Amino acid sequence: MPIAANLARVRERIAAAARRAGRHPDEVALMAVTKTFGADPIGEAHAAGLRLFGENRVQEFAGKAESVSALAGAEWRLIGHLQSNKAARAAELFRGIDSLDSLRLAEKLDAAAQKLGRKMPVLLEINLGGEISKSGLDPHSPELEELLLAAPQFHALDFRGLMAIPPFTEDSEGARLYFRRLRELRGAIAKRNLPSITMDELSMGMSHDFEVAIEEGSTCVRIGTAIFGERPQVR
Numbered sequence: 001m002p003i004a005a006n007l008a009r010v011r012e013r014i015a016a017a018a019r020r021a022g023r024h025p026d027e028v029a030l031m032a033v034t035k036t037f038g039a040d041p042i043g044e045a046h047a048a049g050l051r052l053f054g055e056n057r058v059q060e061f062a063g064k065a066e067s068v069s070a071l072a073g074a075e076w077r078l079i080g081h082l083q084s085n086k087a088a089r090a091a092e093l094f095r096g097i098d099s100l101d102s103l104r105l106a107e108k109l110d111a112a113a114q115k116l117g118r119k120m121p122v123l124l125e126i127n128l129g130g131e132i133s134k135s136g137l138d139p140h141s142p143e144l145e146e147l148l149l150a151a152p153q154f155h156a157l158d159f160r161g162l163m164a165i166p167p168f169t170e171d172s173e174g175a176r177l178y179f180r181r182l183r184e185l186r187g188a189i190a191k192r193n194l195p196s197i198t199m200d201e202l203s204m205g206m207s208h209d210f211e212v213a214i215e216e217g218s219t220c221v222r223i224g225t226a227i228f229g230e231r232p233q234v235r
């Protein structure tokens with residue numbers, strides 16, 4: 001797998017998309033999504049300069065954490081749905097959680113992070129398309145509002161922004177509307193100046209639509225396939 005070459009190409013495309021939108025390429029973090037991939041490709045990506053990594057299952061990452069623990073400066077974040085009974089394990093394994101989607105999970109994560117004596121950055125995952133097959137908070141739900149207002153009670157959580165996976169469309173342009181909605185939701189929340197809430201981060205964009213996401217304001221694109229190739233269909 002020509003990971004370094006793929007990565008160079010992805011970086012070029014990120015820079016071009018940022019420039020088109022009048023943004024600086026450094027405003028967009030590149031997260032390598034490593035689910036289903038083992039220590040070798042991950043090590044290659046690290047050698048090519050990547051430091052931010054995303055995994056979507058606690059169990060899977062628990063199985064490989066040891067094998068990637070020597071990668072200097074690597075930061076791991078959880079980007080998949082987290083059951084609250086795994087919150088404590090997730091807090092041990094991950095630097096941050098980009099898929100916080102319920103009040104109950106916030107409580108569990110806060111307790112776990114406090115126990116570990118650390119502050120944990122989190123993003124609120126928003127379900128933009130109202131898809132029942134996906135997790136994430138409905139943007140108009142009372143639960144999102146409750147979470148935003150309860151943030152100051154969660155002393156160990158640092159609410160930094162929003163994350164979303166829009167409904168899949170063949171054409172990446174189809175995602176634009178959803179990316180725009182997420183940006184607007186972030187703006188609306190930021191404007192309220194709620195205590196303990198900052199809204200600097202907007203995690204959106206994957207292999208097939210990251211350029212559109214950057215044009216719409218993404219600060220972190222989560223990319224698997226375009227770096228590592230197709231995932232094995234074993235899961």
Ligand SMILES: *Cc1c(COP(=O)(O)O)cnc(C)c1O
Nearest residue numbers: 033056079206207222223224225
């Ligand atoms: C797998 C995954 C990605 C990366 O998807 P690609 O299409 O392979 O780039 C991004 N975000 C989440 C939440 C994922 O689960």
